[in-house]
Amino acid sequence: MESTSRCIIVGASHAAAQLAPALRQQGWTGAINMISNEYFLPYHRPPLSKDFLTGAKNLESIMIRPAAAYQKANIRITMGVSATSIDRANKRLTLDDGETLNYDKLVLTTGARVRCIAIPGVDLAGVFYLRDMHDAQQIKQSTGANKRAVIIGGGYIGLETASALRKLGMQVTVLEAMPRILQRVTAPEVAAFYARVHAEEGVNIISDVQAVSISGEKRAEAVICQNGAEYPADIVIIGVGVIPNTTLAESAGLQVDNGIVVDEFARTSDHDILAAGDCTSHFNPIYQRHLRLESVQNASDQASVAAATLCGNLNPYSALPWFWSDQYDLKLQIAGLSQGYTDVVIRGDINGSRSFAAFYVNEGKLLAVDAVNRPQDFMLGKRLIVQNSPLDMNKLADDNVPLKTLLVS
């Protein structure tokens, strides 16, 4: 790449933190400029609902790498500004401070934003969403032993937050609108397991309940539900999912369909503009459908593909999605996507212990694995999913048969 080529990266996210150094490693000698609407260097987001809230980690310890590392690689990071429009014809990006930047290649790593709920009282002090460092800092300042937290949303973010707040000695209630927690992402067996553990840890989980307003004079005082129930709260945390940040791409006329549409080389419908991470939708060859993923794995792996593309090496993206969630002493590792499963096979004691693996199967083939404190099942599960051959269900269910023996060598 000639040294005058300018690459601008919009969003200082996980994807950006992977992309910029990867560009340098693969020989991009031109300018690299990362634009961030936050005031922090790229940081690890997953700890925000876990070790950052409990205080086990701080801002410095969750930075992906220190400022000096970017400086050394001549990667410029501009903080506190947002990109407002892309002039594709003239390859020019406009920022909200009025500045314009010319680019040769543009990469959108704009991530996702929280889904907001429009109920009365949602703007009161003491009501929070949790997505970025600023949110987490605000929540942290409002925590305290014996204070009452009501969490709206029983997904992973809500449950991880519940776990962290219990560690801080808070009284925690989780309100879930669906008939059970983790409804969209796990089997009923796994959801029941998490409900049991949270109950054992002292969290009050209430499912099938709709929060309709938050009461309070100046600060939130209670969450009121459709059935009339009222849950007193010192803080309210809302975790009901995210929406991809696609406005910039859309207004530039790029193809957007539940995320910025990219090909297997992370290119948008304009090949001088690439995109990676939570903001994208891509075709996954393992599952044979378009996916929009919300994960660090996807952000990092797709960013690596984008870096290679920009340096002239076309390596198609075909990674198996994986995720993790830490709650209490539970290390959940998820391989693959379970949508479309017809059967669930459990290894280990899901009802009495805190260690098991749930295998999601369709027509004898493995789609996904949820492994709790069973790292080998996670690792082997990944290989079994990619292998994509029918498995003996009896062997899969028998904990005495080593999972390894199910691999086709």
Place this chain on the structure above:
Amino acid sequence: MPTVTYVQANGNSHEVNLDAGSSLMQGAVDNMIDGILAECGGSCSCATCHCYIDESWVDKITPASEMEKDLLTCVSEPKDNSRLSCQIRMTEALDGLVVHLPVSQF
């Protein structure tokens, strides 16, 4: 400040200074050394920071936990000296440590 040498699968080696208390994984990430992915950021969840400890240093490193051992059995090309670099903290006693990076983390 103790130094570590990372030897990539292609033979390139990088000698870097690393604060005592930092992980071997963080040292590779901070210095943008290709070969360590560290997707989970050091929480012993992903096994994408696999490395081989140089034979002459194996005895001087704190042994792996059960969780780490379990993950290591399933990495690509595991060996007796395989470790997850996020689980090894640098100390003054490890000054001069040499680690080898695998061809692939998958």
